[in-house]
Amino acid sequence: MESRYDVNEVESRIYEMWEKSGYFNPDTCVEKGVTKVGAEPFSNILPPPNVTGELHMGHAAMLVIEDIMVRYNRMQGKKTLWVPGTDHAAIATQSKVEKEISKKEDKNRHDLGREEFLRRVNEYAQKSHDFIVKQIKRMGASLDWSREAYTLDATREKAVHAAFQKLYDMGLIYRGNRVVNWDPKGQTVISDDEIIYEERKAKFYTFRYSKDFPIAISTTRPETKVGDTAVAVHPDDPRYKKFVGKEFDVDFVGVPLHIKVIADEAVEKDFGTGALGVTPAHSAIDWEVAQRHKLPLVQVIDERAKMMVDGPLKGMKAIEAREWIVSELAKQGLIEKEEEVTQNVSTAERTGAIIEPLPKLQWFIGVNKKFKVESSKLKGVKSGSEKTLKELMKHAVESGEIKIAPDRFEKVYFHWIDNLRDWCISRQLWFGHRIPVWYCMSCLEPHVNLEVKSKWFLVRHGETDWNKEKRSQGSSDISLNATGKEQAEIIARQLKSEKVDLIVSSPLLRAKETAEIIGEATGAEIIFDDRLREKNHGVTEGMLIEEANKKYGNSYTYEATISGSEGYADVELRAWEAFLHHKKDHHHKNVVIVSHGGTIRTLKKRLRNLSIEEMFALPGTKNTEVLEIDSAEKCKKCGSDFYEQDSDTLDTWFSSGLWPFSVFNWPQETADLKTYFPNSVMETGYDILFFWVARMILMSTALMGQVPFRQVYLHGLVRDAKGRKMSKSLGNGIDPLEMANKYGADATRLSLIIGASAGNDLKLSEDRIRGYRNFSTKIWNIARFIQMNKPTILDLPSVKQSDGTKKHRKTDYVQYLDELEKLKLEITKHLDNFEFHLAGEKLYHYIWHTLADVILEKEKLGLRSDDAAKAESYDILETLLLKSLKMLHPFMPFVTEEIYGIFRPGKMLMVEKW
């Protein structure tokens, strides 16, 4: 043995050896006979790390704890499976890439287009994934890589679609217009759980809408009050009883409001003035009040947190509007009180933006809706019984079918469920599972998991100099400029990933050139159709639009206004005729239509069944925009056969929620699913109990009628030596990879185990890791010493009896073995009870301070004696060492495996019997 233990050399070699052996895969273990065919299964799924960069110490802790459980169970002879995977982490990954692009190229995702942006995100995700896998392996995790999964891969997509369909059919997924949490920075809706409350100082104003309004109200957000439609008071409040039911028209800082006074139990008499200004559009609570009293809803703040009401407020930022309104009220002498209060402000977890409650049409999972539980395997829930998701989620833990350790988290879990509201699952993001719903273009009827037969893409030509100069450009043959060519390339790139069969283009030069660029990229045939050309502008052709308008008036009208020119009505007629013609001829093909802004507008009008006004209100088609239209079976409601897919994506936790069975390729009925589901354990950080653990229980009880796992084990967070959260901005993170390279993965592993009890945070410092590095060195040297003293003659008659059992002369030896056997019982018990820190500490103590300091020192005497005594001393030392190594293996797999291999060539400790 080398005098020095070279961690890096050993650890990389050993992991490779494990991987090659195939023993990470339980099927191989059975094949090679190290696991019995009928062995009890033990399964665990790795909480998939986000593909947002790299792993931190928290991930390392998770890997180590799980690897200990997995290795222990594998050595126990169970059919042990640990499934690896990664999570696409929609909003986290998307916003990371967006930030990068904005920093490096000063562009946003819309500049790049959906396809190109997604290409970039996927590229980033792939890189992250590769690095993460490397890191995971470096930590020694014995995962079955042959079963690796990704929350956004094709197999998991099937699971997502099946789950959506099933929940939709059960009536649990619905689309509704409700007040949701809008993140103005991320430009997306987020769920209640993605909100972080921050305490901030705020001013609490008490005022009246106007002089002639009898009731004063209070708020910290005066800017929302232009959206008030009622004032609510408590039914028993004598001060206001006389006003209940009355309606008032008031002038609030120049905005006319119609306010109804209503009585509602939700109002607290003692809070503020005891009267609540109800803003149904911008407060979830008010929205509920409004639902009860059938109040109208007035949205006054838009998606960019700007004011929407007419008058001086229009376009003002919400914060500015607040100041403006307060000063107006002050001028009018309407403010009665102004107090400093601390309030909890809702901010978005990912972007930090202040949440703006907005009414929006979104997809939800109803948690309070009763549904029929089909084929239930849940304890105490009969198949066919009616339950709500909330009830099932609670029941799964209450019945004891899922146990949570430490058990105090069960209480936390129940409390969360009690407060749970419907889960908003749609996100205005691009990265993620597209919502598998198609809306009929003409009647908007939703169709889930529509089978698309062919795709039609409407694109506009690239920019020309005339576009740039804002000239009226109709039937002239103008070439693309440099920007235009680039734009055509962008479109071509987006379409490259689609199987395009045919390009139908307007014959005008700018369209023709665009079509050719697309044709080159996709290899599709190009045909021309004169009916797709741009509107004929007549005499204004080529003029600056501004001048033309001055001279001839606005000619961008439905009916033609200039003789010899066309109106949009004319364009619509011929363009639609062309569209129908090609649809008839090429209905089974994927077709790109290259045309012009005006022409596309009229096609959209026909396809979407728009009015003339609605058509003109459409935003112009961008030169890089691809409008995808899907052709499928006729709509069951109106008979149209063109659809547009919902442009939103699903909350990343929707796909994560399916993970316990989607990794086994559900909805296929695989052998894995049968064997390993429900999973034996779910090990993860307590910080994602709600985000993830609860969602898995929701999905599993609803879709599988089973619990997703039997035991939840929650570990604490890894913090720095001062107890702070490790973060990039603080620069206090300890990189697991760096530590593994410096001190060894074994030492890093032990530092994450000892001193960390379940559910409690762990403070980690490099010093601690160094301490355990010394322990690896110690073990190495214990082994080296024993090996160095290996006698040449081993099989002494006095040592080995005829029946093969060993008999030892000294009672010491029996004691040693008894002592170790006792330790083994303790270690086993600790591992069964998830007390890894206790097991680790006891092993550490035994090996160093009993085996090395006491036993080995004592046996040195024997090793220096005659052959028989030497053989005996050697024998007991080797026995104790190897038994210890076996127990230590789950904790420090590398050094133990390496030494074991030296003493027992050809054997692998990883699959030795516990």
Place this chain on the structure above:
RNA sequence: GCGCGAUUAGCUCAGUGGUAGAGCGUCACAUUGACAUUGUGAAGGUCGGAGGUCCGAUCCCUCCAUCGCGCACCA
């Protein structure tokens, strides 16, 4: 407001109804030894405070304090 956790050696933390433990750090001594060190030993603690149960409490119960966290409220 409701709930949870923590409070033990200088630091970071384990732990137990019956003389207080580890790692790191400090000090002394030993050692080129299997040990890029290690060994032996030492110093250092009314186990947050106050009550209670008990023969006996750091541990169980009650109250309080400080720190941290979760949830709710937030007109």
